[in-house]
Amino acid sequence: MRPNVTAFFDDATNTVSYIVKDPEGSACAIVDSVLDFDYASGRTDTRSADALIAHVTRNNLRVEWILETHVHADHLSAAPYLQERLGGQIGIGDRITVVQDTFGKVFNEGTEFERDGSQFDKLFVEGDAFMIGQLRGEVLHTPGHTPACLTYVIGDAAFVGDTLFMPDFGSARCDFPGGSSQDLYDSVQKILALPDKTRIFVGHDYKAPGRDSYAWESTVGEQKAKNIHLGAGRSKEDFVAMRDARDETLAMPKLIVPSLQVNMRAGQMPPADEQGDVFLKVPVNKL
Numbered sequence: 001m002r003p004n005v006t007a008f009f010d011d012a013t014n015t016v017s018y019i020v021k022d023p024e025g026s027a028c029a030i031v032d033s034v035l036d037f038d039y040a041s042g043r044t045d046t047r048s049a050d051a052l053i054a055h056v057t058r059n060n061l062r063v064e065w066i067l068e069t070h071v072h073a074d075h076l077s078a079a080p081y082l083q084e085r086l087g088g089q090i091g092i093g094d095r096i097t098v099v100q101d102t103f104g105k106v107f108n109e110g111t112e113f114e115r116d117g118s119q120f121d122k123l124f125v126e127g128d129a130f131m132i133g134q135l136r137g138e139v140l141h142t143p144g145h146t147p148a149c150l151t152y153v154i155g156d157a158a159f160v161g162d163t164l165f166m167p168d169f170g171s172a173r174c175d176f177p178g179g180s181s182q183d184l185y186d187s188v189q190k191i192l193a194l195p196d197k198t199r200i201f202v203g204h205d206y207k208a209p210g211r212d213s214y215a216w217e218s219t220v221g222e223q224k225a226k227n228i229h230l231g232a233g234r235s236k237e238d239f240v241a242m243r244d245a246r247d248e249t250l251a252m253p254k255l256i257v258p259s260l261q262v263n264m265r266a267g268q269m270p271p272a273d274e275q276g277d278v279f280l281k282v283p284v285n286k287l
């Protein structure tokens, strides 16, 4: 089955969010939503999320799933905001518990921060199937960028999050806590084992040398032939050496500190204090 896929690009964080619709009905899923956040002022904005809501409302869609490919380190998820207005279950990979454990420590969260993934409605494991109306989705566990990363294969479309990027950009970084370039290589082999015509929708785009517009859709066949990091039968040894060397040169994403604290809570802010005010922490010399 070939789902209708609508992409929403967020310039501020280079994130692509998707609405994936059952071609034979009104059911849909939202993949990797964005809550806008201005770090300098500490203010959130719902512009990006409201664009998703407008699309759902205008087309009379029924949201069944609000899916996260992983705990993002570069933007905040709008999952709770969307769920309140549109319904749907919030899903992520069950290895979220590993991520919660790691960052629960980094942010010195107290015992009230549960590390069991219970903030989410559904914890997926490799091989799980789920339905969006008549449209069938399947889950691949594709760790490497983070230990909990998933790829959602929905009909002929794969939402790969931060694993592969566009063929001319390559792959996602693997240097966050719990990341592994070896694991990413193995995960990408799973994605590339899908049929060549499978559409690949990436989680981010940053343009690329010689390409001046944003892009987010390719196919397994194109990735196999042309991905500059992982195509043309690149060996694991080569990839790992290249990826690790490159990761050493990369700066932390601008929004990593707020993003992790919010996204490990399924997009909820930390609990308010006695006055009802909400604060995020900045760990010093820890990331």
Ligand SMILES: [Fe+2]
Binding pocket: 070, 071, 072, 073, 074, 145, 162
């Ligand atoms: Fe990411």
